[in-house]
Amino acid sequence: MSRWRVFWVGRDWLTGTGSPGPDGWEMRPGDAVFVGPDYRIDPLLCRFGQSSVFRGYERETRRNYATDIALLLTFLSARQRHWTDARDKDLDDFRSWRLEAPANPALVGSSKWNRELAAFSALYRWATRHRYVTASPVTMRQTTGLYGGTR
Template sequence: MPGDPVHIRPDGMVDWDFLDFVRSAVFRNPERETKRNYGTDYRPLLSLLSSRGLSWRDATPQALADYRHWRCKAPENPGRIGGTKWNREAAAFTKLFTWGEVYPLSVDVSRCEDLAADSVSARVSWLTPRTWDLWFDIGPRGRTRAGIAAGGR
């Protein structure tokens, strides 16, 4: 589909395995924005692996550890990423490696050590005006659920 990623290997040939992944239901079914984000997440990994003469199917845990260090911690990398971005990339890689039956998985978001500890959740909780008033009364105003001033304050 237009906008889907295609990986061109250093020899100028299309990576047909990666293209099969992109055309699979695993990649086709997520929302358009997720697919776009994952596509940009795959590019630097595939480029690094290609520079080492490796296919993504040959990605070793050490290659992924080196990649993660470069992406997240290397002082010489001016474009370091934070934990939230790493977790999204790790999810994209897990999807690719699982689909491609690359075992053992070089990165797996179900393993705590493959997730960033400094990740910030994007989940936002919205309160209705009534719930906000109740929270504010009980919290900062120190009242009971019935709206009466709590004793001892």
């Protein structure tokens, strides 16, 4: 496996309404579990998947955001960078890859990119608030629409 994947806690994983997972996590059906290319679960990302912020999203938004985050994680992994070490340059480069790179066979439009950016912003706001990162790589210029695509 060379990419990040998201798995979803199912009812059959649990006994009762919630069950302690690894490290005492309180898992619920529908929680996101992020698994890296090395087949390891990222405990911080799973905490994000269990956060009130993430759990508060509609089911489809959770699915979309988790998928978008996994794409970014895969991109960062290819650069040998952990998501907690991402810089705004990494997000700039990812944006270029998603919207413009001739070598990318699956370019996206600005609406899709804006949704992806919303997912990254949510993750990094949460991570900053909990001091898992010192600063968010999602910069204000990215979130104010200066990077709107042409597609």
